[in-house]
Amino acid sequence: MAEPSNITGASLLSAAGAPGVNADETINAALDFVREHLNMEVAYLSEFVGDNLVFRAVSAPGFEEMVAVGGSMPLDQVYCRHILAGRLPELIPDTGAEPLCQSIPLTHAIPIKSHVSIPIRRSDGTPYGMFCCLSRTAQSDLNPRDLEVMRAFANLSADQVNEKLAVQIQRSEIFATIQHVQENQLFDIVYQPIMDAGSRRPKGFEALCRFKSEPYRPPNLWFDDAKTVGLQAELEIAVIERALAALNDLPPEIYVSVNASPDTVASGALSDVFAPWPSERIVLEVTEHSMVSSYETLLNNLDLLRFSGVRLAIDDAGAGYSGLQHIVKLRPDIIKLDISLTSQIDTDVVRRSLGAALVRFAREIDAAIVAEGIETGSEFDTLNELGVPLAQGYYLGRPGSLDAAKAWFSHQTRQIRA
Ligand code: G
Numbered sequence: 474m475a476e477p478s479n480i481t482g483a484s485l486l487s488a489a490g491a492p493g494v495n496a497d498e499t500i501n502a503a504l505d506f507v508r509e510h511l512n513m514e515v516a517y518l519s520e521f522v523g524d525n526l527v528f529r530a531v532s533a534p535g536f537e538e539m540v541a542v543g544g545s546m547p548l549d550q551v552y553c554r555h556i557l558a559g560r561l562p563e564l565i566p567d568t569g570a571e572p573l574c575q576s577i578p579l580t581h582a583i584p585i586k587s588h589v590s591i592p593i594r595r596s597d598g599t600p601y602g603m604f605c606c607l608s609r610t611a612q613s614d615l616n617p618r619d620l621e622v623m624r625a626f627a628n629l630s631a632d633q634v635n636e637k638l639a640v641q642i643q644r645s646e647i648f649a650t651i652q653h654v655q656e657n658q659l660f661d662i663v664y665q666p667i668m669d670a671g672s673r674r675p676k677g678f679e680a681l682c683r684f685k686s687e688p689y690r691p692p693n694l695w696f697d698d699a700k701t702v703g704l705q706a707e708l709e710i711a712v713i714e715r716a717l718a719a720l721n722d723l724p725p726e727i728y729v730s731v732n733a734s735p736d737t738v739a740s741g742a743l744s745d746v747f748a749p750w751p752s753e754r755i756v757l758e759v760t761e762h763s764m765v766s767s768y769e770t771l772l773n774n775l776d777l778l779r780f781s782g783v784r785l786a787i788d789d790a791g792a793g794y795s796g797l798q799h800i801v802k803l804r805p806d807i808i809k810l811d812i813s814l815t816s817q818i819d820t821d822v823v824r825r826s827l828g829a830a831l832v833r834f835a836r837e838i839d840a841a842i843v844a845e846g847i848e849t850g851s852e853f854d855t856l857n858e859l860g861v862p863l864a865q866g867y868y869l870g871r872p873g874s875l876d877a878a879k880a881w882f883s884h885q886t887r888q889i890r891a
């Protein structure tokens with residue numbers, strides 16, 4: 474049997490510590506290593522599930538039919554319970570020397586002649602399963618140092634298992650929270666005016682979501698959480714449904730702008746969500762905070778929605794991922810200039826020339842432009858000079874309740890009439 478000094482597990486151990494290294498890969502590498510190092514035929518990591526042992530990771534070239542990931546065996550047919558109870562040792566070089574092994578039918582069925590196993594425990598100390606290897610030949614030279622090698626790799630795997638379990642618990646907590654928020658509608662919709670820069674008449678309102686939580690968390694964090702548990706589209710749709718209800722209360726010439734991620738658009742669910750409403754009063758703002766996985770699916774669904782009359786806006790243009798390539802591909806009706814571009818556009822020559830270029834670009838592709846995040850009169854004047862037709866920002870109106878939006882609208886309208 475190989476001496477422990479021959480162990481070349483250093484790279485494995487450092488790989489395990491590296492951020493982002495997949496836990497399954499580490500466990501598989503640990504199983505490969507102990508199987509080869511201890512000269513065994515089969516190595517696996519199991520989980521106890523009820524009265525069964527389930528194989529969670531397997532290294533057993535040539536024995537794939539006997540042990541496969543996801544396969545299971547009744548616990549009363551295997552050694553595990555005896556090892557946990559101390560009736561069998563962790564290190565069994567020759568099962569022929571263990572009367573208890575001889576009384577277990579599986580020993581003869583396989584046959585199992587040598588067996589080394591270490592219990593894997595959860596962080597709270599309860600048994601999770603076994604880190605185990607075995608062979609059809611006796612290995613009389615297996616010694617306590619080999620057992621220590623086995624234990625080191627079992628502990629390494631246990632750390633990985635426990636990290637995975639912690640992530641699972643966290644995920645199920647997030648899932649439950651998002652579902653709770655959605656079912657109980659624990660969010661408000663606020664509306665921010667988008668106005669014609671020339672006439673200062675309101676054209677529409679962007680619906681923005683504010684989740685009710687203590688402490689307050691910005692909406693993007695909620696949507697990021699929802700994405701990690703596969704509830705992003707559901708949550709976005711719940712928000713959009715609430716947001717669109719404002720169309721009932723706003724004047725018919727006013728549109729409502731709603732936000733959706735590319736994945737939600739690509740899910741195809743929005744056509745039903747928009748169906749009850751006059752499509753010419755809906756603007757769909759597509760945000761792109763992550764890379765688009767399939768442009769084709771996204772474009773097909775956008776085409777469907779636009780065919781029905783919904784307008785498409787590209788959100789956050791000039792920031793992050795919403796680059797020109799993205800805008801060219803999606804051919805939007807509206808381009809929304811991100812606050813990072815409009816903020817201080819009155820004093821910064823680079824932003825100003827980029828703004829001017831985007832205004833020209835929008836004209837070329839026949840798109841309207843909305844300048845977002847306008848906080849000062851001077852920014853507003855500069856954007857006006859550049860020919861930006863629509864504007865949004867604290868300077869023109871803060872996001873507020875629907876009642877506030879209605880009041881704002883009638884106030885603005887009265888002012889214009891006066
Ligand atoms: O990603 P999107 O552009 O949809 O996000 C708009 C966000 O910007 C909202 O949360 C809104 O409250 C915020 N916002 C709107 N107008 C302004 C503004 O003038 N200044 C700043 N700092 N934020 C704004």
Ligand code: MN
Nearest residue numbers: 679732758788
């Ligand atoms: Mn937006």
